[in-house]
Amino acid sequence: MSTQADHGRELIPRPEQTPDALRAALAVVDPSRLEEMQATKDDAFAKAVEWQSLSPVQSWVLTWARDIxxxxxxxxxxxxxxxxxxxxxxxxxxxxxxxxxxxxxxxEAMKAVGG
Incomplete structure (x- = not known):
């Protein structure tokens, strides 16, 4: 996990952009959305297989990185x-x-996570 001090008070450091790190971060900052995260992850992975493309998974990662x-x-x-x-x-x-x-x-959030 990394963090940037110029954003003022942060509840947790910025997580790495991996499914496990994002899930762990969400469990701390907004655990009520864990089921939603899992459902959208399942959908993204299913689309990735169907489309033979990683773009749905990359989109999922960026969306959750932004929300976190x-x-x-x-x-x-x-x-x-x-x-x-x-x-x-x-x-x-x-x-x-x-x-x-x-x-x-x-x-602002998307720029912060590199999207």
Whole structure:
């Protein structure tokens, strides 16, 4: 596991991008999503076999690395929660800003994990 101190307080170090490391990290930062992770992993591996391509597995790794990146950084997780809460706000300006913020959070997390 590696970490970058410039992101402020982190709950855990950034995990390696392997299924076992990602699962172990998720078990700490958001254990309620472990079943979802396993289901999407099973689907990705089945598609990889069917398509004869590693792209579904690579996509699965990046998606979970991104989500764990958000969950392990409380400030980023809080930004995501606030954005999601305002996505369907009655004020369209607030809803658009929430969508922009949601996109910014996802982009920041993806860049952090190399995606």
């Amino acid at each position: 990146e958000i969950a392990r950084r409380p400030e980023l997780s809080a930004r995501l929660s606030r954005a999601r809460a305002n996505l369907e706000h009655e004020d369209s300006v607030i809803a658009r800003e929430a969508l922009r913020e949601l996109s910014a959070v996802l982009d």
